[in-house]
Amino acid sequence: MLPFPKFDYAAPTTLREAVSLLCTPGARILAGGTDLLPSLKHRLFEPSLLVSIRRLTELREWEMLPDGGLALGAGLTLQQLSGLPALALYPGLQEACRTVATPTLQGTATIGGNILLESRCLYYNQPVGWRDAIGGCLKCDGSVCHVAPKGKGCYAAHSADTVPTLWLLGAQVELVGPLGVRLVPISALYSGDGLRPMLLQPGEILTRLLLPPPGPPTVHRKLRTRAAIDYGLLLVAASRSQSGYRAVVSAVGPAPIEVRGESPEDLAEAAFRAVQPLGTHAPAPTWRKKVLRVEVRRAAESLKEG
Amino acid sequence: MSSESILSLRVNGQPFRRLVPAERSLLDFLREDLGLTGSKHGCDVGDCGACTVLVEGQPRLACITLAVEMEGASITTIEGIGGPEGPHPVQKHFDQQVASQCGYCTPGIVLVLVALLRDDPQPSESRIREVLGSNICRCTGYTKILAAARAAVGAA
Numbered sequence: 214m215l216p217f218p219k220f221d222y223a224a225p226t227t228l229r230e231a232v233s234l235l236c237t238p239g240a241r242i243l244a245g246g247t248d249l250l251p252s253l254k255h256r257l258f259e260p261s262l263l264v265s266i267r268r269l270t271e272l273r274e275w276e277m278l279p280d281g282g283l284a285l286g287a288g289l290t291l292q293q294l295s296g297l298p299a300l301a302l303y304p305g306l307q308e309a310c311r312t313v314a315t316p317t318l319q320g321t322a323t324i325g326g327n328i329l330l331e332s333r334c335l336y337y338n339q340p341v342g343w344r345d346a347i348g349g350c351l352k353c354d355g356s357v358c359h360v361a362p363k364g365k366g367c368y369a370a371h372s373a374d375t376v377p378t379l380w381l382l383g384a385q386v387e388l389v390g391p392l393g394v395r396l397v398p399i400s401a402l403y404s405g406d407g408l409r410p411m412l413l414q415p416g417e418i419l420t421r422l423l424l425p426p427p428g429p430p431t432v433h434r435k436l437r438t439r440a441a442i443d444y445g446l447l448l449v450a451a452s453r454s455q456s457g458y459r460a461v462v463s464a465v466g467p468a469p470i471e472v473r474g475e476s477p478e479d480l481a482e483a484a485f486r487a488v489q490p491l492g493t494h495a496p497a498p499t500w501r502k503k504v505l506r507v508e509v510r511r512a513a514e515s516l517k518e519g
Numbered sequence: 520m521s522s523e524s525i526l527s528l529r530v531n532g533q534p535f536r537r538l539v540p541a542e543r544s545l546l547d548f549l550r551e552d553l554g555l556t557g558s559k560h561g562c563d564v565g566d567c568g569a570c571t572v573l574v575e576g577q578p579r580l581a582c583i584t585l586a587v588e589m590e591g592a593s594i595t596t597i598e599g600i601g602g603p604e605g606p607h608p609v610q611k612h613f614d615q616q617v618a619s620q621c622g623y624c625t626p627g628i629v630l631v632l633v634a635l636l637r638d639d640p641q642p643s644e645s646r647i648r649e650v651l652g653s654n655i656c657r658c659t660g661y662t663k664i665l666a667a668a669r670a671a672v673g674a675a
């Protein structure tokens with residue numbers, strides 16, 4: 214049995230109250246808890262206060278925008294989202310929701326929590342005893358990075374399935390904080406620093422995800438060990454327009470990486486040149502790099518046929 | 520903001536009111552506070568599905584759910600599905616197909632199938648497999664679990 218550390222809990226009913234509670238030092242939002250709560254059991258962080266979004270009903274609403282886009286509450290579960298008829302016009306996103314974890318977890322996990330999923334690493338997402346045995350690492354309780362001992366930072370991998378597709382779609386997030394409301398494109402949300410992967414200000418809550426009107430279709434590909442449960446070893450989203458092909462690759466560093474190309478082969482070569490997978494996952498980085506070329510090409514080719 | 524709260528909820532149709540610390544998992548609340556030990560501690564971190572219960576009819580992992588989050592909720596555990604005297608059709612088919620060995624995964628798998636067959640009485644083979652992807656069994660190799668699930672289609 215793995216106990217939780219001690220913390221306080223609050224379930225505010227208004228956004229204003231939630232923001233003010235979230236300004237308490239050491240406070241953290243609790244959405245579905247499917248990322249946060251296992252991390253607490255592993256003592257990856259020990260928040261003083263969990264601020265639940267359970268009673269913030271506006272976070273579970275969605276609406277069609279006047280321009281034909283969609284506004285989706287951050288507290289909608291991945292199951293609710295993939296079941297929305299309007300999501301059929303965003304096939305890559307629908308597919309990405311359905312590849313997260315397992316159907317049971319998709320019924321609890323929220324889209325907001327997915328966008329803000331902590332970065333992951335073979336040496337970090339482990340029980341306390343495991344991490345103690347290697348003296349921890351830069352990201353938690355240690356002073357070296359086992360992935361890149363000569364490097365200066367942390368390279369823990371961005372691993373959220375929905376994000377590569379959201380990036381290609383040009384989605385934005387609405388953040389409400391003590392200083393007001395701001396809109397940030399998904400492509401500008403990630404810092405590239407594994408220690409602090411999300412560019413959120415203290416006290417900010419992700420309230421809505423804004424999708425532009427449906428455009429050229431996107432596809433989502435996920436390479437994983439088992440067809441269920443597992444996080445991706447590589448995540449690839451691709452789309453095609455008059456100006457050529459685009460792909461966003463993730464699970465290869467703290468932020469996703471975008472590449473462009475004229476043809477599927479060209480796109481695959483661009484990804485192969487731009488992306489260097491590291492030892493953040495169990496399979497050899499050299500193998501992941503080779504398979505990356507194949508995954509990107511196949512993603513682009515499936516658009517060509519469609 | 521508090522370190523404990525009074526929790527009111529229904530479990531298997533029966534109302535309960537208890538004082539729980541913020542850091543109590545729903546699984547420990549059910550097992551330790553209510554004595555309902557049918558939901559199992561497997562991995563305890565959301566990987567295996569042994570702790571699955573139904574919250575408002577939807578499968579949820581009790582090991583990574585805070586009990587305080589269940590305020591006002593209606594929960595069904597395996598004890599509320601059926602027992603030796605009145606087994607649920609899914610349980611009956613598990614028995615007939617010998618789909619349990621150690622039985623540790625069984626309550627979670629039965630609950631996931633009960634919810635599936637309620638929402639989709641004629642699920643395709645691929646849907647059954649997709650849904651069973653939520654649960655890990657270390658004993659059976661899944662063949663007999665799938666056989667029990669197929670047999671339960673139409674009977675649940």
Ligand SMILES: Cc1cc2nc3c(=O)[nH]c(=O)nc-3n(C[C@H](O)[C@H](O)[C@H](O)COP(=O)(O)OP(=O)(O)OC[C@H]3O[C@@H](n4cnc5c(N)ncnc54)[C@H](O)[C@@H]3O)c2cc1C
Pocket residue numbers: 241242243244245246247248249250251266287288291312313314315318321322323324325326327328329330331372373374375417418419420442443444445564565566
């Ligand atoms: C066995 C298992 C397998 C998994 N596999 C995958 C996978 O394949 N792919 C994948 O992408 N994920 C996977 N996950 C992780 C997780 O289930 C999902 O990423 C999920 O979408 C997280 O959402 P949540 O609501 O549970 O987030 P939470 O755990 O509640 O929150 C995640 C983080 O975001 C913050 N947060 C959440 N909502 C907000 C908000 N509205 N405003 C501000 N901050 C917020 C929290 O403070 C926390 O830091 C897996 C988890 C498990 C247990």
Ligand code: SF4
Pocket residue numbers: 333334335336337350351352353357358359360361366367368369407493
């Ligand atoms: S990349 Fe290095 S510092 Fe970051 S979590 Fe992995 S081992 Fe730790």
Ligand code: FES
Pocket residue numbers: 559560561562563564565566567568569570571580581582583
């Ligand atoms: S015990 Fe809850 S998922 Fe394994």
Ligand code: FES
Pocket residue numbers: 618619620621622623624625655656657658659
């Ligand atoms: S019967 Fe033993 S884990 Fe499934």
